Amino acid sequence: MKIWRIPSFLIGSIVLFLLIAGSIVYGLFYHSYIPQTSFAYNDAGDLQGPPFAPFEFSFLGTDHAGNHLAPTLLMGAKYTIGGVIAIALIAMLLAFLLGTVLGFNKGRHLRTLMKNSLFSFYFIPGSLLAYLILKPFLWEPFEGFQHSLAERIVIQIMVIGILLVPPASLLIADSIREILQTEYILASVTLGASRWHLFRLHVLPGIRTTLLQLLFRCLVQAFLIIGHLSIFKLFFGGTKVSYDPFSPSPPAPITNEWFSFMGNYYDSFLTGATWLLWVPLLAIIVTIVSFQLLINGIQKYFQQ
Template sequence: MTRLLKTKKFIFGASFLLILLTLSILNTVFNDGEIRKAPLFYNEDGALEKAPPYPPFDVFLFGSDMYGYDMLHTVIEGAKYSIGIVIVVAFFRMALSILLSYFLFRVPERIFNLIKAISEPLSFFPQTLISYFLLSTVIIYTIDGFHHPFWVRALYEFIILILIALPALTVQLIEQKRRVWKEEFIESAITLGGSKRHIYFKHVLPQLYEEWILMFGQQFLQVLTLLVHLGVMIILFGGTIIGDGDPPTSVTHEWSGLIGVNKRFMLAHEWIVYVPILFFTLTALSVA
């Protein structure tokens, strides 16, 4: 861990995420989550001169959306959801898998093979499709409105995003621990009378924590990719509002929602889609 903290790549990545999260939270606390909006521009004769969407380097640095809202400000406001969701989901995936693997890694070979046989098919089935079918009925706005309050929808999505990865991730951690348990130094510790708990915490875990840090980064990227896929399929965090004849809108300004809602502008006003994609890419590079 100390070696990791000294690497420039880690410092840059952590600083990027921390700055984005801080700015996003400050915008909510001190600005009530409001986003800058450019007005319509009229000439001296009162005729409309310019209207949104404004391209980059015109009114705002990264341009505006169809309603004149600053794209950079919008991305910053949504950062606490986008990055926060990914960190929370990746953390609980790892934490729950580590806990489950602690109780299961020394089960008999026959039982472990059964667990592995059940979990492996799930790892080949696309997580995006599983998430879509489980979330669509809860997340999408209906003619009667949302059937559940925001916190229920958000909690349900968190649970689904965490659980779909647990079987395969737990099996992977079990295999890691079983590999270490077969090492000669573990056999020596057992011979010297070390208890199973002592051997696990003093000898097994020190061999694995660096791998777990890398696995956390992998889960971070996996969740990030999953959110992008769901955003393109208009499954947006917290809820998707679909009106009669109106384009879908997001309850939050989370980045995958910005991509999914605005993908229709990919050819006409491409910066509206490219700005959240850019920040998704930078976020992925910060942990890669």
């Protein structure tokens, strides 16, 4: 069976493709223009100001500045989805290389030392480490950012990706060690099979399911870390900070990334504008479900 004929893979890939492609196309053809409704009159003729609820004057409502949420979230899709995919792929690549070395390493003392060192990362919150490392890069100083937006995004993706490597590499190493201890592998070694032969014909097919499950875990962890940073006003791509004493303004995101949008308006439930939280949250849930469907489809394809 062709992989695109698997319903779960088809649905997940279509949703993710439409979100990313729609975000890129909208930015190119509409020049990132976001409609704005600064004020409006209700049925009674009274003047109203933003934020406006969904279906009132726009499809998904507006934020406190009157910006329509639908194009705002569409513009942020490429940052959110593209960012977590890049983080997960970097984490998986580094974890796969490190886990393979640990799994094939026969030196017990060296393997135990590296395993104990990496195991300590299970008890250190990745969000805390990411905050401490990334704040000098993402929090705008008084003299302005020293790095461009693209550089800050690359730095953030690399740092979060590296922080996800230790737990993932341990899981891969344990899976490889378990496969290498099976009887048919030991028999192959006795007959003179090389490590490359074992890796290509036995280990790689054996850990394929583990890698797919680990990929989904890295995607979810990337979502969580970006979300935690946004709660502490460390937004994706950088935080705009005002140092003007005559016109102070709270820290604000530079991009329309979904978690940054939620972090910027996380106190909206106190003002009654709850759609500023649940609308991007629904978009995040749809994205996570799409990733799960996509990975499940790939898993079914390998099983067949």
